[in-house]
Amino acid sequence: MSERKVLNKYYPPDFDPSKIPKLKLPKDRQYVVRLMAPFNMRCKTCGEYIYKGKKFNARKETVQNESYLGLPIFRFYIKCTRCLAEITFKTDPENTDYTMEHGATRNFQAEKLLEEEEKRVQKEREDEELNNPMKVLENRTKDSKLEMEVLENLQELKDLNQRQAHVDFEAMLRQHRLSEEERRQQEQEEEEREAAALVEESRKRRLLEDSDSEEDAAPTQPQQALLPNPTAILDEAPKAKRKAESWERSVGTFVSSPQLSGLVVVKKTDPGRSIRRGGVLPAPGRFLQPLSFMQCRGRPPGGSSTPGAVPVRGERCAPNQG
Numbered sequence: 436m437s438e439r440k441v442l443n444k445y446y447p448p449d450f451d452p453s454k455i456p457k458l459k460l461p462k463d464r465q466y467v468v469r470l471m472a473p474f475n476m477r478c479k480t481c482g483e484y485i486y487k488g489k490k491f492n493a494r495k496e497t498v499q500n501e502s503y504l505g506l507p508i509f510r511f512y513i514k515c516t517r518c519l520a521e522i523t524f525k526t527d528p529e530n531t532d533y534t535m536e537h538g539a540t541r542n543f544q545a546e547k548l549l550e551e552e553e554k555r556v557q558k559e560r561e562d563e564e565l566n567n568p569m570k571v572l573e574n575r576t577k578d579s580k581l582e583m584e585v586l587e588n589l590q591e592l593k594d595l596n597q598r599q600a601h602v603d604f605e606a607m608l609r610q611h612r613l614s615e616e617e618r619r620q621q622e623q624e625e626e627e628r629e630a631a632a633l634v635e636e637s638r639k640r641r642l643l644e645d646s647d648s649e650e651d652a653a654p655t656q657p658q659q660a661l662l663p664n665p666t667a668i669l670d671e672a673p674k675a676k677r678k679a680e681s682w683e684r685s686v687g688t689f690v691s692s693p694q695l696s697g698l699v700v701v702k703k704t705d706p707g708r709s710i711r712r713g714g715v716l717p718a719p720g721r722f723l724q725p726l727s728f729m730q731c732r733g734r735p736p737g738g739s740s741t742p743g744a745v746p747v748r749g750e751r752c753a754p755n756q757g
Contacts, residue, residue, distance in 0.1 A: 465494045470511065473524070473532075476539040480520040485539070489516075503528045510536070 472489045494512040501508045510525040515538075522538035535541045564571045 463496055463499060465496045468493055468495045475542040477542055478515040478520055478539050481518040483515055483517040498525060
């Protein structure tokens with residue numbers, strides 16, 4: 436198995452290498468090599484991004500009439516992975532890098548540009564100091580001031596770190612958590628108070644509504660139970676009449692009905708509703724519906740009607756005929 440790939444060739448005793456004919460190959464001939472993209476680039480034709488490290492089957496050639504300190508410069512040809520456009524770049528031994536020629540643009544080379552700018556400034560400064568001794572003194576003074584500023588800033592940072600070293604961060608975090616809990620507890624208490632106030636207000640409103648409804652529904656007993664004595668009605672007639680007139684004035688409407696007898700007792704609850712003991716007092720022009728023994732004033736149970744009579748049980752009292 437070790438002899439499958441033999442590296443040592445056999446040379447016969449009469450071997451003369453000068454007799455081997457030399458091939459006449461062009462100097463700019465190209466070789467196919469396998470390489471990886473040396474930097475991030477973007478194709479100019481289709482805009483495809485080619486990241487650093489992507490592998491290509493490239494063609495390699497030697498650049499003619501270009502060298503750096505006797506080192507040859509090589510050019511490589513690759514194709515875009517999307518549009519198959521040709522992209523070329525070559526070696527840069529001076530900066531130990533590669534240089535893009537055409538077909539694409541190099542991305543993310545800000546660091547390289549910064550380094551080149553620093554090198555240019557340093558070279559200009561050296562050229563100025565070489566011919567101007569005063570410039571050398573001025574540059575040294577600037578460097579010393581800059582160094583002193585750096586040292587002062589460093590001392591300030593050290594002092595700041597020492598002051599912060601005595602700070603108990605655990606206590607600060609604990610205090611922050613306690614303050615957060617207190618704030619959350621206060622918010623919860625405020626919400627509970629608001630909810631209790633709302634419940635109390637709704638309960639009061641419900642009690643008021645219930646009391647109004649009870650007052651509306653209370654006088655439902657017949658007039659006989661309230662006034663067992665039939666002759667007691669005549670004593671209460673003036674008082675009931677005054678109450679009815681006051682109700683008509685407060686409502687603002689004029690009731691065009693005959694004079695009410697002592698059978699009617701009016702209690703005002705709201706402008707649109709009145710409760711009458713023994714029945715509901717209707718709007719003007721409608722019939723009263725008293726209960727049981729109520730009858731038209733001045734009208735006997737079986738006799739003729741008299742002026743000013745009150746309707747009984749939906750019946751209209753006939754006007755006086757003379």
